[in-house]
Amino acid sequence: MLGKIANAISKSGDIALLPHIAADGDALGSSFALALAISRMGKKVKVLLEEDIPFTYGFLPGIELSGVYQQGDKQYDTVIAVDCGDLGRLGNRADIFEGARITANIDHHPTNTGFAVHNFVDTGSAAAGEIIYKLLGLLKVKVEKDIATCLYVAIATDTGSFRYSNTTSFTHELAAELLKAGVDVAVISQKVFDATSFEKVKLISEAINTLELFENGRIAVMAISNVLIKKSGAKEEECDGIINTARNIRGVEVAAMLRQLDNGEIKVNLRSNLTFDVSAIASLYKGGGHKKAAGYTTAGTLENAKKRLLEDIREVL
Ligand SMILES: [Mn+2]
Numbered sequence: 001m002l003g004k005i006a007n008a009i010s011k012s013g014d015i016a017l018l019p020h021i022a023a024d025g026d027a028l029g030s031s032f033a034l035a036l037a038i039s040r041m042g043k044k045v046k047v048l049l050e051e052d053i054p055f056t057y058g059f060l061p062g063i064e065l066s067g068v069y070q071q072g073d074k075q076y077d078t079v080i081a082v083d084c085g086d087l088g089r090l091g092n093r094a095d096i097f098e099g100a101r102i103t104a105n106i107d108h109h110p111t112n113t114g115f116a117v118h119n120f121v122d123t124g125s126a127a128a129g130e131i132i133y134k135l136l137g138l139l140k141v142k143v144e145k146d147i148a149t150c151l152y153v154a155i156a157t158d159t160g161s162f163r164y165s166n167t168t169s170f171t172h173e174l175a176a177e178l179l180k181a182g183v184d185v186a187v188i189s190q191k192v193f194d195a196t197s198f199e200k201v202k203l204i205s206e207a208i209n210t211l212e213l214f215e216n217g218r219i220a221v222m223a224i225s226n227v228l229i230k231k232s233g234a235k236e237e238e239c240d241g242i243i244n245t246a247r248n249i250r251g252v253e254v255a256a257m258l259r260q261l262d263n264g265e266i267k268v269n270l271r272s273n274l275t276f277d278v279s280a281i282a283s284l285y286k287g288g289g290h291k292k293a294a295g296y297t298t299a300g301t302l303e304n305a306k307k308r309l310l311e312d313i314r315e316v317l
Helices: 002-011 025-040 087-099 128-138 145-158 169-180 185-194 198-209 226-232 243-247 278-284 302-316
Strands: 014-019 044-049 066-068 078-082 102-107 118-121 212-214 219-224 254-260 266-272 293-298
Touching: 002 078, 002 102, 002 118, 002 128, 014 025, 014 087, 025 044, 025 066, 025 078, 025 128, 025 145, 078 087, 102 128, 128 145, 128 169, 145 169, 145 185, 198 219, 198 226, 198 243, 219 226, 219 243, 219 302, 226 254, 243 254, 243 266, 254 302, 266 278, 266 302, 278 293, 278 302
Parallel strands: 014 044, 014 078, 044 066, 078 102, 102 118, 219 254
Antiparallel strands: 212 219, 254 266, 266 293
16 A cells, blocks of 8 residues: 555655644654655655644754645645544645545554545554655655654654654664664754743643642643633644643543633643543544544533543543
8 A cells, every 4th residue: 555655656746745734743754754755756745734833843854845835725636644634634735635636645543534545544653754764665765864854753753752652663673774864863852852932831830720630630631721821922832742741640541631722612632541542532522643642622611621521531431
């Protein structure tokens, strides 16, 4: 199947790559690595984004091959969704996808719906970046420092710096290959994992203020209103990772962070320790993700969304 996608790329001269909405390190790193490779093959390629690139990932090589999608943008012959579980994760760019002659879907989410002509979904891959590395092998593109940097960011972010249970021996073998290609681990780690804004630190403090434990400490929940988010001055993307503060509390099996979006909807992030499958909860709301990390968006008030979520979690516990 991956061979078919490699073939489609080889035969196409005009390719768009679509990482998921609110693109993270894996979606961006994977897309830029593939874009750099395709451009080295002498083909036209563009990474079409739903939003501006988060500050954290502004250093990624290949950024010059990307742009934010505008309604009415040109159509592409071949379009590849990267790290996207379903069409909804393409946001407005579903237009581009549906208008293409050939579509492909490269992903590792177990909830993937197989929405393209060519689907390659490997749930055993820690990151989409692992699949992209194999694809580059089929395309016979050398993984030099720029591509390696993108792939390293992809796998390091989706494995939480090689700490999550999705980390395999292959993940480490691949990391070794990328280091041989010249990746600067210390520089990347500082930029991606350590550097933060003052506004984010303020937001973390607001989030921690809302932290509550339920069921004898087995469930941890944070719920932030859009008023608190505005007060902190933090950007939407800076909500990333705050949920880990709740998940890391000893005894917690399920952690949730709810936050109110500007359009009034509630975005819910879920994390689990041990065996609790949070993607099953996310599926109830047409969301998606993995066993240990999932999410969904729902309507209603923050309080109501929290109440319903607690009922859903208690049912499974
Ligand atoms: Mn991913």
